[in-house]
Amino acid sequence: MPSRSPLRVVLAEDSVLLREGLVGVLTRFGHETVAAVGDADALRDAVSAYEPDVVVTDVRMPPGFQDEGLRAAVELRAVRPRLPVLVLSQYVQRAYAAELLDTGDGTGVGYLLKDRVGQVEQFVEALTRVAQGGTVVDPEVVRQLLRRRRDPLAQLTPREREVLALVAEGKSNAAIAHDLVVSEAAVGKHIGNILGKLDLPPADGTHRRVLAVLAYLRA
Amino acid sequence: MPTTTTTSTTRWPRPHLTAPCRSIAYLATGALLGLTVLLIGTVLVTLSGLLVIVLVGIPLLAALTLSGIPLAALERRRLRLLKPAETPAPTPHRTPESPGVAAWFRLRLREQATWRELAYTVLLALVLWPLDLLVVACAFALPALLIAAPAHLAVAGSGGIRPAKLWLVDGYPAATATALLGLVLLLVLLLPLVAYAAARAAFTRLLLAPRESELADSLAEVTRSRARLVDAFEAERRRIERDLHDGAQQRLVALTMSLGLARLDAAGIPEGPVARRLADALATAHAEADGALTELRELIRGIHPQVLADYGLTAAIEDAADRSTVPVDIEYAELPRLPEPVESAGYFAVREALTNIDRHSGAREARITAAHTRGALRIDVRDDGRGGADPGRGTGLTGLADRLAVLDGRLTVTSPPGGPTVLSVEIPCQAEAR
Numbered sequence: 133m134p135s136r137s138p139l140r141v142v143l144a145e146d147s148v149l150l151r152e153g154l155v156g157v158l159t160r161f162g163h164e165t166v167a168a169v170g171d172a173d174a175l176r177d178a179v180s181a182y183e184p185d186v187v188v189t190d191v192r193m194p195p196g197f198q199d200e201g202l203r204a205a206v207e208l209r210a211v212r213p214r215l216p217v218l219v220l221s222q223y224v225q226r227a228y229a230a231e232l233l234d235t236g237d238g239t240g241v242g243y244l245l246k247d248r249v250g251q252v253e254q255f256v257e258a259l260t261r262v263a264q265g266g267t268v269v270d271p272e273v274v275r276q277l278l279r280r281r282r283d284p285l286a287q288l289t290p291r292e293r294e295v296l297a298l299v300a301e302g303k304s305n306a307a308i309a310h311d312l313v314v315s316e317a318a319v320g321k322h323i324g325n326i327l328g329k330l331d332l333p334p335a336d337g338t339h340r341r342v343l344a345v346l347a348y349l350r351a
Numbered sequence: 352m353p354t355t356t357t358t359s360t361t362r363w364p365r366p367h368l369t370a371p372c373r374s375i376a377y378l379a380t381g382a383l384l385g386l387t388v389l390l391i392g393t394v395l396v397t398l399s400g401l402l403v404i405v406l407v408g409i410p411l412l413a414a415l416t417l418s419g420i421p422l423a424a425l426e427r428r429r430l431r432l433l434k435p436a437e438t439p440a441p442t443p444h445r446t447p448e449s450p451g452v453a454a455w456f457r458l459r460l461r462e463q464a465t466w467r468e469l470a471y472t473v474l475l476a477l478v479l480w481p482l483d484l485l486v487v488a489c490a491f492a493l494p495a496l497l498i499a500a501p502a503h504l505a506v507a508g509s510g511g512i513r514p515a516k517l518w519l520v521d522g523y524p525a526a527t528a529t530a531l532l533g534l535v536l537l538l539v540l541l542l543p544l545v546a547y548a549a550a551r552a553a554f555t556r557l558l559l560a561p562r563e564s565e566l567a568d569s570l571a572e573v574t575r576s577r578a579r580l581v582d583a584f585e586a587e588r589r590r591i592e593r594d595l596h597d598g599a600q601q602r603l604v605a606l607t608m609s610l611g612l613a614r615l616d617a618a619g620i621p622e623g624p625v626a627r628r629l630a631d632a633l634a635t636a637h638a639e640a641d642g643a644l645t646e647l648r649e650l651i652r653g654i655h656p657q658v659l660a661d662y663g664l665t666a667a668i669e670d671a672a673d674r675s676t677v678p679v680d681i682e683y684a685e686l687p688r689l690p691e692p693v694e695s696a697g698y699f700a701v702r703e704a705l706t707n708i709d710r711h712s713g714a715r716e717a718r719i720t721a722a723h724t725r726g727a728l729r730i731d732v733r734d735d736g737r738g739g740a741d742p743g744r745g746t747g748l749t750g751l752a753d754r755l756a757v758l759d760g761r762l763t764v765t766s767p768p769g770g771p772t773v774l775s776v777e778i779p780c781q782a783e784a785r
Binding site: 249 | 593596597600601602604605606607608609610611612615637640641644645648651652657658660661662666669670673
């Protein structure tokens with residue numbers, strides 16, 4: 133992964149400890165942190181000043197310690213729909229993920245549990261995927277959603293749900309095929325079925341995948 | 352039971368042996384107490400009157416105005432001499448809102464009850480105790496003297512006696528007749544004595560027991576203080592959540608990050624037993640730290656869900672449903688933002704219901720219905736489990752009922768054996784613009 137082109141990252145995290153740690157991790161993987169800030173206003177300024185490749189932000193930040201970071205991310209995406217944003221959350225909450233995915237066309241966004249940064253390789257991989265326009269939803273959100281009975285998804289077979297969960301995590305057909313130990317064609321067939329059952333008519337391929345994930349989140 | 356107390360004090364006393372004894376005890380101690388109050392009161396009033404000249408008397412006089420308070424407390428207790436089975440009359444006084452002697456004085460001087468008690472004290476010292484004494488003397492002492500005539504005669508010997516200075520008794524036949532007369536008199540006079548004692552107690556109660564408005568005041572006060580407790584508890588939850596989040600959680604995340612980087616570095620060490628041991632140790636440490644983080648995350652969520660503050664009850668209920676191991680269907684019209692304590696109570700009600708369903712019900716699915724209509728939030732949580740839930744047993748449900756009571760809310764649990772169990776919560780509240 134360090135072989136990929138280095139990213140210019142703006143980082144917003146109020147805890148100095150974590151901020152330094154994240155900068156360390158990014159540096160280790162060859163990415164450049166152009167600005168590391170501690171609150172939502174500074175994040176907005178830094179994005180204007182540096183026009184980064186990707187933004188990483190905490191949800192909860194000063195002054196209110198509510199969802200300032202998420203709000204700032206949503207606002208930034210409203211002005212720059214193509215700006216990749218990865219949001220780190222203290223705990224997984226569908227409401228936060230759904231709000232974030234509603235911005236732009238739902239591509240180039242990620243919503244991860246803060247704990248995931250400990251799995252440094254996975255974290256940096258997710259960041260790279262988001263920077264490339266992918267969508268990453270924390271597996272925990274997906275797992276919770278699978279637990280609930282929701283009508284649009286009730287018609288999916290267990291295997292199709294499994295595939296949809298992996299799609300929501302931002303994986304490509306090849307990666308899903310690898311994970312499930314099936315052929316890529318089989319994955320394609322499953323995805324076709326999912327899109328059919330969720331009533332998403334054929335259109336631009338990547339887009340429909342995001343819509344499927346959104347259907348999943350909003351159901 | 353208030354109805355029985357009022358009727359029993361006004362009802363004509365039943366002829367019963369303990370009633371006269373109690374009445375006599377009540378009136379006799381009353382007379383004694385009244386006399387004592389008169390003596391001490393006279394001394395104190397005179398003293399403070401004299402000391403007013405050197406200003407020391409002013410606070411003493413002020414203190415005397417409050418002297419009814421301890422006396423009234425004693426009088427309320429003394430009522431039990433008459434009816435020990437009855438619950439003692441409660442104090443009509445309120446608890447000061449702030450601690451300190453000054454606050455106590457201010458409150459007492461403002462209360463009507465204080466002045467009623469002072470009036471009672473004056474009345475006791477000047478009117479009531481001589482009256483008590485007179486009644487006891489007439490109804491008890493006079494017959495007693497007559498009954499004692501034979502004994503008296505035996506002690507006095509020859510020459511005869513004059514019981515109660517009424518007539519001359521100079522022989523045992525006359526003495527026996529007098530004693531019999533005394534006995535009859537006693538039986539006849541005991542009835543008015545008991546009646547007087549009852550009337551006297553009723554009068555005391557009238558002045559010293561709390562009035563309707565005072566009872567309502569103290570009830571409102573209890574509700575207020577309970578609301579304060581719930582608020583304080585809620586604030587404390589938030590503080591703990593913030594502390595855990597800003598402290599322990601951040602450190603643990605930083606730790607897992609360091610461990611993750613260390614594992615990357617360790618992977619770069621040339622193969623060998625040491626390298627393998629190091630890699631294993633780091634992997635174990637990493638997994639442990641991850642486990643600790645997961646537990647901490649669940650703990651923080653249990654303390655106070657952030658999503659409730661950020662997105663309101665709808666999102667928080669969905670979140671709780673997502674977490675349930677039993678599949679949950681939610682059916683509701685989008686709820687408006689409601690006052691914070693209402694949202695919080697509603698959320699914890701859902702959580703409590705879902706926890707019970709997960710743990711005890713054996714249900715296959717659950718259904719949450721929530722709506723805000725006609726100025727009230729109503730949430731029903733129904734499951735298809737085995738039923739038989741006992742709301743009296745679970746501490747969680749009791750806590751929930753208390754929490755709802757503060758908001759004038761209601762908790763109903765119906766759970767016939769075999770199910771279904773339905774937990775309903777209703778809280779009156781208005782939507783809030785937020």
